[in-house]
Amino acid sequence: MSDVFDAVMLSLLIATAVSVARARDLLAAVVIFSLYSLTMTLVWQHRGAPDVAMTEAAVGAGVTTVLFLITIARTTRREKP
Amino acid sequence: MKPWSLLLVLLVALPLVVGVVNLPPHDAPDAPIHTGVGVRYLARGVEETGNKNLVTAVLLNYRGFDTFFEVVVIFTALAAVLALPRGSAADPGGAPAAAAKAANGSDIVPVSPVVSYVVRLMAPFMAMFALAMLFRGHVTPGGGFQAAAVFAAIFIALGLVLGPTRVAELVPDDWRPWLQGAAPLAFALIAAIGWRLTGAFLGFPTDDHTAQEAMGLFLEVGIALGGGVILARLFVEMET
Amino acid sequence: MNAGWAEALPWTIVLPMVGAVLTPAVAARRPRLAGTWAWGVLLVASALASGLVYQLATTGPFSYDVGGWAQPYGIELRFDHFSAWVLPLLLLFVVIVPFSWRYLDHVMPDERRPAFYALLLLNAGGMIGFCVTGDFFNLFVFTEVVSLSSYALVAVGGRGLAAFAALKYLFIGAVSSLLMLFATAQLFALTGSLNMADVAGRLADVGGGPAVMVAFAAYAVSFMVKTAMFPVHVWLPDAHAIAPSPVSAVLSGMVVKIGIIGMLRVYQVFFAADVLELGAFNQTLVWFGAISIVMGAFFAIFQDDIKLMLAYSTISNIGYIVLGLGLASPYAVIGASVHVFNHALIKATLFLAAGAIIHQTGLRTLSDLRGIARRMPQTSAAMAVGAVSIVGLPPTAGFVCKWYIALGAFESGQAPFGFALVFGALFIFIYYVRMLNAFYFQEPVHDVVIEANEAPWSMRAPVIVLATLCLVLGVLGGIPLSFVEPAVLELLPFWGN
Amino acid sequence: MLLFGLDLDYVLVVVLFCVGLYMLVSKSNLLKKLLGLNVMETAVFAFIVTSGMIEGGDPPILVAGTAAPYASPIPQAMVLTGIVVAVSVTAVALALIVQIHAHFGTIEVDELKELP
Missing domain, CATH: 1.20.120 (Four Helix Bundle (Hemerythrin (Met), subunit A))
Structure with missing residues (x-):
């Protein structure tokens, strides 16, 4: 069971990280990045680090994402090819 | 794909892989990480610090000096953002374009009344959640930083609904410098008190659990308050 | 206790x-x-x-x-x-x-x-x-305080280019800090401790191995980036030239030195544990140091902007320090340790003097500033003292260290690097002669220069104090040398070679 | 998890680190670079948390309902500090990016380099 959870989560991590790199729409990239952080949160919760998981969820996925969104609103949403 | 970047990444990846696969297996109970200094924290942490959550014990007691400068790092981020040129024309570093944009009035996107209502309804409950994390941090997961992030989230959510300037008014101007510095100042104060009580900088009286708990709580409140205000201020500074 | x-x-x-x-x-x-x-x-x-x-x-x-x-x-x-x-x-x-x-x-x-x-x-x-x-993790936290404030200090002077230079600095600096955190975590996984002395003891039990080597290499690369040595120097010139002058003095004189101090700390741990064969590593440092000296000096010659020129000269001087460390002989290491301080003093003199000139005239290139010595004699004299000092001519602070490092090169039987050092000094000499020539012997081309006045006393006094110190330390150069000597001699037996 | 004798958890961390590094060095957009840096940071944190795990271990919170063995608390404290540092660096970088955009009207390095 645990191995299945690990395998799913780890592949999700790689998939999200690569999608962040590939997304041309910056808004999408930021949202996927926040998904990446949240996946990481689950992994850490699973690995006996609830404190770290909560901090990452609040700071890494929450505050960082909001700051990124504000920046996109003030700059640009498209990545030039 | 840019070949040079790929080559660089591979050049970095190779040693890293060699480094990590040669580490002791991470799950094993006899790995150095589980036989090193951590043994004492697990064996005597509760008795020496009064914290059942040993992560909090490490953060505030054993390695409180690190946490002191961690909160200094967030303060540095705020000082950095405040030291950067503003959009005003009087500012030698400021650009005229930004000044024009600022004169144009706020560029806040109108928020739907439903979202606005929900945010205002949720704010007190989120605050309660943050307080629960703050005051139960020594026995359950959570603590000052997490509470700070939730406080900041409340600020930011309200800011999106009401506009950043109105949220900024929630903190009186006279208090602002003290609230922003709350976390490092709390640490400096506790360090001095510990020095007085135990003769060691940032020392906690190991035999007096009431005093220990009070000092720990003071630090957590300081971190939550200072961290929350700084994160919220960063948001306001970037929005305006 | x-x-x-x-x-x-x-x-x-x-x-x-x-x-x-x-x-x-x-x-x-x-x-x-x-x-x-x-x-x-x-x-x-x-x-x-x-x-x-x-x-x-x-x-x-x-x-x-x-x-x-x-x-x-x-x-x-x-x-x-x-x-x-x-x-x-x-x-x-x-x-x-x-x-x-x-x-x-x-x-x-x-x-x-x-x-x-x-x-x-x-x-x-x-x-x-x-x-x-x-403590290794504490070292990381302090690195972040220093780095984050440095990134911001680069950008305070203006929007646009300053922000771009600061951002470049931030990206490279953040990767270097991450490498440092990674190395710290790896040492912790290997030994279960973060205290430097304790890690040294436990590492000796763990013995060598690829993981230890990678941790050391990660620290080394991280600190090389922080000092802006040759292959990873690209962030330095823009950042240091565009920052306000007092900030340039802080960054160029002091902040880059945390890489050297950090390197010495890591040395202390790994040498005491005696788990690595460091001969090849020292040799790499020597080569990179020598290349930094020559390359920094070479690029400096072609700069018209005085602050950019000073920034390149920092790369060159960091090269001297790293070369001295890599040579691993008593003279060279003592000279290098003292040059950490002397270079800070000289660079502060030069950047503040340049800052005073820029503040009074609003100009910053050699071709615009021709003949400035007539109107700002005291500042220009300070600049000249700094220039003589950084070239390493005898009665000044720069001489003693470079002399020691050169002696060290001959002492450790690597005479060619002693010549690289002299060669580098020659380049440095060329560009400072260019500067002094422009300041003292050419006719002013700008009205601003013809009408310029000395800076106010709050700016002039620091410059004069620093220039005087450059001379005083040239005469009393033995004091700092004898001060670091015991520490170096204690460390050296483990240096390997 | 082991695969072909390699510690897969650790190797995965290096893979994530490299994805981030690749973004940082090859993307021209400054925001994408910064996202890459954040991916790298999170990967290093994952490495540290993983190094503190123990087989069948509980979180290091010594209250009723948990039992030995416990995961090591020190790596977790290190990561908490690291996360806060990371968000500080990100905030400063974003402020700089906003300034660059306000001044030059672009955040693509390729275009910024062509400006005089």
């Missing part, structure tokens, strides 16, 4: 930090008060630091257990001969801050000053902490 001045050790770090946090409150009504406040805080911190150095001189290296936790369970602060660098560092800050009082008039409006001085104080406090900590 904690006797005498040792009690002041944590407070010396905390004082500038708390001073920084209080700056906005102190200067809430009158923003200009921030400068005076920062100066006062630094003066008190220097007084504490002199107490620490006095203690070191009388009783030898000492340590302080933060929170009273016995080692290796808490964080240890350790004050040894390399940490003594905090005193000159603070004294240089004490000279640089008054210079920025008036200098900032053209750079930023009053309301941003409290944040600027707060950043300067945080930078100073972070560097003190970096030099005295005896």
Whole structure:
């Protein structure tokens, strides 16, 4: 069971990280990045680090994402090819 | 794909892989990480610090000096953002374009009344959640930083609904410098008190659990308050 | 355990930090008060630091257990001969801050000053902490305080290019910090401890191996980036040239040196554990150092912008220090350790003098500043002293260190590098002669230059004090040399080769 | 998890680190670079948390309902500090990016380099 959870989560991590790199729409990239952080949160919760998981969820996925969104609103949403 | 970047990444990846696969297996109970200094924290942490959550014990007691400068790092981020040129024309570093944009009035996107209502309804409950994390941090997961992030989230959510300037008014101007510095100042104060009580900088009286708990709580409140205000201020500074 | 001045050790770090946090409150009504406040805080911190150095001189290296936790369970602060660098560092800050009082008039409006001085104080406090900590993770935290404040200080002078230079610096610096965190985590996974002395003991039990080697390499690369050595120097010239002059003096003179101090700390651990064969590594340092010397000097020749020229000369001088460390012979290492300080002094002189000229004329290229010595004789004289000093001619501070490093090259039987050093000095000589020629012997082409006046006293005095120190330390150069000698001789037997 | 004798958890961390590094060095957009840096940071944190795990271990919170063995608390404290540092660096970088955009009207390095 645990191995299945690990395998799913780890592949999700790689998939999200690569999608962040590939997304041309910056808004999408930021949202996927926040998904990446949240996946990481689950992994850490699973690995006996609830404190770290909560901090990452609040700071890494929450505050960082909001700051990124504000920046996109003030700059640009498209990545030039 | 840019070949040079790929080559660089591979050049970095190779040693890293060699480094990590040669580490002791991470799950094993006899790995150095589980036989090193951590043994004492697990064996005597509760008795020496009064914290059942040993992560909090490490953060505030054993390695409180690190946490002191961690909160200094967030303060540095705020000082950095405040030291950067503003959009005003009087500012030698400021650009005229930004000044024009600022004169144009706020560029806040109108928020739907439903979202606005929900945010205002949720704010007190989120605050309660943050307080629960703050005051139960020594026995359950959570603590000052997490509470700070939730406080900041409340600020930011309200800011999106009401506009950043109105949220900024929630903190009186006279208090602002003290609230922003709350976390490092709390640490400096506790360090001095510990020095007085135990003769060691940032020392906690190991035999007096009431005093220990009070000092720990003071630090957590300081971190939550200072961290929350700084994160919220960063948001306001970037929005305006 | 904690006797005498040792009690002041944590407070010396905390004082500038708390001073920084209080700056906005102190200067809430009158923003200009921030400068005076920062100066006062630094003066008190220097007084504490002199107490620490006095203690070191009388009783030898000492340590302080933060929170009273016995080692290796808490964080240890350790004050040894390399940490003594905090005193000159603070004294240089004490000279640089008054210079920025008036200098900032053209750079930023009053309301941003409290944040600027707060950043300067945080930078100073972070560097003190970096030099005295005896704990690997604590070292990382202080690195971040120093780096983050440095990124911001680069950008305070203007939008646009300054922000872009700062951002480049931030990206490279953040990767370097990450490598450092990675190395720390790896050492922790290998030994289960973070205290430097304890890690050294446990590493000896673990023995060598690829993981230990990778941890060492990660530290080495991370610190090389921080010092801006040859292959990873690209961030430095723009960042240091575009920052306001007092900031350039801090960055070029002091912040890049944390890489050297960090390297010495990591050496102390890995050498004491005696788990790595370091001959090849030292040889790499020697080569990169030599290339940095020649390349930095070479690029400096083609710069018209005086601050850009000084920035390239920093790369060259860092090359001298790294070359000295890599040679691993007593003379060379002593010379390199002292050059950490002497270069800071000389670079501060040059950047502040250049800043005074830029502040008075608004011009910053050699071709525009022709003939400036007629109107600003004192500043130009200081600049000349700095130039002679950095070339390494005898009666000045720069001579002693470079002489020692060259002696070291011959001593360790690597004479060709001694010649590289001389060759580099020749290049450096060329570009400073170019500068002095423009300042003293060419006709002014700009009306601003013809009508320029000496800078106000708050700017002129720091420049003159620093230039005088360059001369004084040239004569009394033996004092710092004999001060670091015992520490170096203690470290050297493990250096390997 | 082991695969072909390699510690897969650790190797995965290096893979994530390299994805981030690749973004940082090859993307021209400054925001994408910064996202890459954040991916790298999170990967290093994952490495540290993983190094503190123990087989069948509980979180290091010594209350009723948990039992030995416990995961090591020190790596977790290190990561908490690291996360806060990371968000500080990100905030400063974003402020700089906003400034660059306000001044030059672009955040693509390729275009910024062509400006005089």
